[in-house]
Amino acid sequence: MTDNRDISYFFKPKSIAIIGASPTQGKVGNTVLTNIIESGYQGKIYPINPKSEEILGYKAFKNVLDVPNQIEIAIFAIPSKFVALTAEECGKKSVKGLIVISAGFKEVGGKGVEREEELIRIAKKYHMRILGPNCLGFIGINYNGSFAAETPKKGHIAMISQSGAMLTGMMDYSMNQSFGFSCNISLGNKADLGAVDFIEYLAEDEDTKVILCYLESIKDGERFLKVVPKTARKKPIVILKSGVSEAGARAATSHTGALAGADIAYDLAFEKSGVIRAKSIEDLFNYGEIFLFQPIPKENSFAIITNAGGPGIVATDAFEREGLKFAQFSESILHDLRDNLPLEAAIFNPVDIVGDASPERYKFALKTIFGLNRENNDAKHDSNSITTSGALLIVTPQAQTKPTEVAKIIYEISSKFLTDKPIVCSFIGEKSISEGRNYLKQNHIPCYHFPDKAAHSLKTLVKYGEYLNTKPIDKLEIPEYDVDKEKVKEIFKNARNDGRIVLLSHETSEAFRCYGIKSPRSRLARTPNKSMELQKEFGKSVLKIVCPQIIHKTDVGGIALNIETEQQAYEAYIQIIDNAKKFGPQNAKIYGCEVQEMIDFKKESKVNELIIGMSRDPGFGPMLMIGTGGIYANFMKDISFALSYKFSKKDAKKTLQKTKIYRLLQGVRGEPSSDIDAIIDVLLRLSQLVKDFPEIVELDINPLLSFIKKYSAVDIKITITR
């Protein structure tokens, strides 16, 4: 809202005023002040309360203006109707940031909406930033500026939540976890600051290593796409975005008054930005833990060590499901394993060191697969042959198993030798192995009850590693085609002047031609003579009635195919206009006939029908779509989406590759390939068109006929804003 992007004062304020600080226990203003004091805050504390001289040992002031020194942030815990007045005073006092805990704003509708707007106005006027209103507050590394019942553990995870209750639940849940927080931010109504603002700031925050978010909507999609990828290159960002379902979206609307966008757009935006999407709160925490404590693997190549076959199979299934790959051990490693493990052991990955495995055997196996055991064997390990980039260790409680000792050995080897290789564990059971599991967790090695979660976490590391290896979004080469923008502007203007928002067929062809997208030649004839002239120019043609009121042209006899002579064109024109007058609606405004070049695709040895389209997401802008076209497009649902934002050639190709029809375009059973580059070119040109013209609200090509050496966008529909 304002240009002051430095919001560090929320994270480490030098001074805090508590508006509505109260001596009465149970009141929000009392809880906030208590939290600030008990969290060991070292800065200045100014309770503001017109009725008290002193609260909890701190001198109280009637008004922020009475405070003799500077105030960096003010926390509001007063009824919403008094907020504006005090905010104004804060502005005069040059307060930098407001944390408005008070509820009774946009979320209650009516008067509340006005109050929120007024608050925004005041903040803008004085260049103050707002967190909230209607939030739990802000917990930084050196203060608890919230009314939460407890202060969570300190650590390196930043947590941002759109729901205060969710944040409360998550903080409570975290008390038993092995990690703590650099900050806990409750966004509330997001009158000013939203998740993106904090994510932007946190990129440079030294206390934060991982960012976790619970969000129900994202305010400014375009800024998200601009800002978030930059932070995501520096530290992992995990977002649980709820309200994905239609019903969920409805609940989200009623909850915060925010409009939840279509979920597909979020998936695309997260993928584009390098954000890991969590599907549940449990995932959110599991991802946070693994990102915080384990390194990103160099490759997708892992080993499993287990003391039982069954769980090994369960883990193998999970690996397959997640797309995790098994490391291939070198000959010398296999030798070592064979020579030193019992005969019943399985030495190939997954390595089964069998039921009576001692801690020492775990140690041997773990060191060996990572090539750390050269002393055991004369054969020299070729360090290039160590392709294992991480491991999952499984422990089941059997007679000789000593889970805690195994845990200690895993930690020892991992911390000494495997600092660049992620290690995760699954200790199956509860009673006899929870001590070992807890030991590992406390020592920052994620340990799960069952192998499937472990595999899921490893996969998340791999996925983030892959993102880090992609080209940064601002380095992508986005083609800029030489187009005739002015001409398209004119077409749109003419349509609007004519009271139309759906373009006529010859207009769409013309607009596409201006952007270098090929479609059958097509022009409007207003007289029979003009249609003769156009037929002569085009050769074999189709004549179609041009009349916005006639939807189903065939039904009124408004189409004539296979027009091969000028004479036929003349006659067809007369007949069609006649039919339209006779069978069309009363109010029909007849423009004439469109003469369109007839694509004789039966001559082509390979034809595929594609659908290409664009719709606009309210947050993230134009979304492109491509897939199997034709009259069955809606039923085949073989389609793939992409955001048009920073849409590179590589993106276009990837989008097409996700469809099933891509394989057909490549050519199967000895067929030649279709002109795939041309199709990619269409997507890129289309992306430029919809970026240049935000007034295009919807666009459809169906079918775009794809041939071996060319294509033709046969049927195009463009809808613009009024």
Place this chain on the structure above:
Amino acid sequence: MTDNRDISYFFKPKSIAIIGASPTQGKVGNTVLTNIIESGYQGKIYPINPKSEEILGYKAFKNVLDVPNQIEIAIFAIPSKFVALTAEECGKKSVKGLIVISAGFKEVGGKGVEREEELIRIAKKYHMRILGPNCLGFIGINYNGSFAAETPKKGHIAMISQSGAMLTGMMDYSMNQSFGFSCNISLGNKADLGAVDFIEYLAEDEDTKVILCYLESIKDGERFLKVVPKTARKKPIVILKSGVSEAGARAATSHTGALAGADIAYDLAFEKSGVIRAKSIEDLFNYGEIFLFQPIPKENSFAIITNAGGPGIVATDAFEREGLKFAQFSESILHDLRDNLPLEAAIFNPVDIVGDASPERYKFALKTIFGLNRENNDAKHDSNSITTSGALLIVTPQAQTKPTEVAKIIYEISSKFLTDKPIVCSFIGEKSISEGRNYLKQNHIPCYHFPDKAAHSLKTLVKYGEYLNTKPIDKLEIPEYDVDKEKVKEIFKNARNDGRIVLLSHETSEAFRCYGIKSPRSRLARTPNKSMELQKEFGKSVLKIVCPQIIHKTDVGGIALNIETEQQAYEAYIQIIDNAKKFGPQNAKIYGCEVQEMIDFKKESKVNELIIGMSRDPGFGPMLMIGTGGIYANFMKDISFALSYKFSKKDAKKTLQKTKIYRLLQGVRGEPSSDIDAIIDVLLRLSQLVKDFPEIVELDINPLLSFIKKYSAVDIKITITR
């Protein structure tokens, strides 16, 4: 293996001999005896050990034959090489069941395989049944006949596991759960008894209310399909089947020497049998808990009550994902809620009773949505209007929340008034709400950390309820068509005599005709004159070379289309034979030409290409397939499978309905419907054909052309065994 299906002696043996009972702590034979004694077993105990007079206070015998009384079961804890001899003695002693814990059988290969076969032979001879070998043992309700480190809690869940280590882990995990076990069965190598045998028995076992299984393979698919559905109607069966992935299947093979079937067949078999498939060990336990403690809902119609909006949205998402439906509250319920809840509350489902919700408010809301609160309101509740068939209650720890008290109220209302309505909870957090969560769990109300698991469990109840409402598998009407089986037998015989296992085109047509499946008329002509005769009979025809060695007929000039006169047929025959001799391989055995009626489908106003096929699963028998056909069938992958076992008309329809092409067959955009009944008929006739002829190993129709009023199976491939 034998007919003695009564295996009750494993569950409640009157007397047990422990072969290899040992006084030495740490030995398996000592652990087993100790477990039997410490589990409070009340029957006779006979330690067998040639070197001891007495073990752990029990008189020991040198040999089972020395035992003066009857022995019902014998547990083997001796080296594998001694097992056969002792088994023989057990046979002579009329022991009923053997629990062979000893390893060193099939799982080690070589000699072990022989040992297992010998053991089976002996058991068969004396009508004894075997559990194992290579297993953990058997834990019944009144004895622990295993070498597990601890005896799990008693209760009403039967647990069957193919992996001993997995069972150990699961039992250990269960110690902190709210339920216990009626039995824990470790299957080991399944030399004799497998999961199906125990599932069959457990149908009538009064101690068992739910059956949980961990399996890696199923030995006898057909018996599974016959037996399991019957048990599934009496009590829920949940199976975690691992080894689903290709890599996983490989691991399963090496693990138990069992061949894991294709996973799709398991999905189909489970669905057909009413088995709930768990995807993880966590699911297995969650399903076990909810089935044990909560009733099956009457309808898919649930309510959510929450004290915070965010978790309500998360839960709504989960409901949508799982296909759970929201109950619509009646006007009077909505009135009650509006009149008695705070203004900020959301009264529509999900009901948000807001952050300061007291236990009393939870009570009010819960009673009201189930119509239990009439005293609060003059308006009479119409009990027919109470459509809520269960509820999810969400608690987040906020300032005024009293989680334990809320838990107590939920239990009170649930146990008093809602005994036929499933109630699940999600208490979000850990520290401040674990007491409440534990209270609920102990009182048999499943309570999860997060709402998604709760929704998942409810869905499982709904799914099982749906199964109970289907027609029992043995009541299904399976059509029996009047077919010419003898003729098909002859065709297969001729092909075999001719050294072929892939039928020739005119043979497949003939076989299909015998089973009432229509394909273009087609016969073999061995002379030009015969081809003239056939052309005259068929009208417009196609001539194709008949020669098993020629794969690509077109390439050698082996096909002539559009034969409209007898003269053309004559000439085409000569030309084709000539081409085949000239361009075909040296060894080509030329049978003549197939004359096939030419289907002129361009005359049809609607044509769809289908693929229909059959492959055989090693366990579950013939699997039928239907979907989008044509040359792109492999790329579209629009296919749906069904087991041919007890394949009813309803099954056929359901299978077709799962494909995308079904919508096209129904007719879209004003098109008429295709002849769907005819296609269903083809599937049913095909099912009969592959059941009648187990020698058909593979069968493909691609395409089957579907028209508005008929169809034609144009290209058929049948492969038979030698």
